[in-house]
Amino acid sequence: MIPASELSWRFESWQDQLKNAERDPAQLLSRLGLDADKLALDMDQGFPTRVPHAFVSRMRYGDPADPLLRQVLPVLSERLIAPGYSHDPLQEADATLRPGLLQKYNGRALAITTGACAVHCRYCFRRHFPYGDSGALTAKHLAELAERPDVQELILSGGDPLSLPDKILARLLDDIDALPAIRRIRLHTRLPIVIPARVTEDLKAMLADRRTSVTVVVHANHARELDADTGEALRALKQSTTALLNQSVLLAGVNDNADALINLSNDLGDLGVLPYYLHMPDAVAGTQHFAVSETRARDLIQKIRAQLPGYLVPRLVREEPGKDSKTVLL
Ligand SMILES: *Cc1c(COP(=O)(O)O)cnc(C)c1O
Ligand code: SF4
Numbered sequence: 001m002i003p004a005s006e007l008s009w010r011f012e013s014w015q016d017q018l019k020n021a022e023r024d025p026a027q028l029l030s031r032l033g034l035d036a037d038k039l040a041l042d043m044d045q046g047f048p049t050r051v052p053h054a055f056v057s058r059m060r061y062g063d064p065a066d067p068l069l070r071q072v073l074p075v076l077s078e079r080l081i082a083p084g085y086s087h088d089p090l091q092e093a094d095a096t097l098r099p100g101l102l103q104k105y106n107g108r109a110l111a112i113t114t115g116a117c118a119v120h121c122r123y124c125f126r127r128h129f130p131y132g133d134s135g136a137l138t139a140k141h142l143a144e145l146a147e148r149p150d151v152q153e154l155i156l157s158g159g160d161p162l163s164l165p166d167k168i169l170a171r172l173l174d175d176i177d178a179l180p181a182i183r184r185i186r187l188h189t190r191l192p193i194v195i196p197a198r199v200t201e202d203l204k205a206m207l208a209d210r211r212t213s214v215t216v217v218v219h220a221n222h223a224r225e226l227d228a229d230t231g232e233a234l235r236a237l238k239q240s241t242t243a244l245l246n247q248s249v250l251l252a253g254v255n256d257n258a259d260a261l262i263n264l265s266n267d268l269g270d271l272g273v274l275p276y277y278l279h280m281p282d283a284v285a286g287t288q289h290f291a292v293s294e295t296r297a298r299d300l301i302q303k304i305r306a307q308l309p310g311y312l313v314p315r316l317v318r319e320e321p322g323k324d325s326k327t328v329l330l
Contacts, residue, residue: 021053021119028069032069048120050117050119052119067260090125108155118163122290123251123290145179150181153185161189162187173210184214186214204236214240216237217247220246222260223264244273245273247276250292256296258307265314277315278317301329
């Protein structure tokens with residue numbers, strides 16, 4: 001029986017769920033009936049623990065290998081220093097138009113709208129990103145974009161753009177709408193997955209009512225991240241966007257088996273969310289325990305392609321600094 005106190009998040013607004021996210025790894029484990037002393041946790045973290053209770057509620061009680069828990073639990077393996085791993089493997093510092101505005105590829109720029117995320121994913125490639133230097137899009141960013149008619153799509157990333165309050169988000173979207181060269185706005189967000197209550201009526205109206213087309217790319221790595229609440233949120237988002245896509249990261253011990261990937265694609269497909277990218281994990285310091293070899297990744301994609309309709313097979317990609325697009329691994 002789950003105590004009523006464990007369900008109180010259900011009555012909270014998305015803002016309160018964000019604020020009250022679990023920040024103590026030992027407490028997280030105790031909620032799951034697990035003993036912190038038996039797991040090699042890293043309690044002294046540069047990248048602190050953060051996981052909303054709506055996400056914790058989808059974890060399996062008593063399972064230290066739970067694929068959702070593994071994505072958020074800080075472990076001592078993060079201290080390993082492996083050759084080839086660094087703080088900025090994608091050399092994003094080189095692609096910076098202005099602090100907070102990156103352009104790596106023709107036609108699209110990416111704005112770091114905030115450093116805040118609803119959940120801290122241990123494998124995050126921006127876990128060492130100097131967010132202090134960025135911030136919301138300022139007049140300077142907008143002026144920079146106005147001088148670049150080649151940029152037709154602006155990707156709002158972060159951090160997580162949907163962690164911004166509606167008022168700020170609305171102003172941001174209005175400012176972008178006013179840039180004549182921009183045809184498409186894209187939001188990269190994990191919030192509808194980890195706190196489905198974020199998809200409010202106001203948000204839906206804000207996204208639907210645009211000159212520019214709006215694509216939302218959510219981020220789920222495992223079918224168990226999609227429960228009834230998430231399903232409802234994604235169906236609602238789908239009605240107010242031009243396209244709704246998902247990106248995942250291929251992670252050892254989370255989704256590096258054909259069944260997990262097939263289940264995820266099937267469940268996304270049922271909700272009308274198309275799998276877009278399956279990213280090879282980047283060589284970010286502290287994340288080597290999530291690494292999957294390229295041979296194994298290709299083998300997995302071949303296996304899932306043999307089981308799924310083509311439109312539910314994500315593109316397996318790796319990011320290589322200096323290339324003019326992400327590299328598709330065939
Ligand atoms: C991944 C990424 C994009 C988007 O690439 P698509 O292939 O269009 O999805 C754009 N800008 C930056 C900086 C990126 O890292
Ligand atoms: S939500 Fe995205 S940006 Fe935020 S920690 Fe997770 S992977 Fe990184």
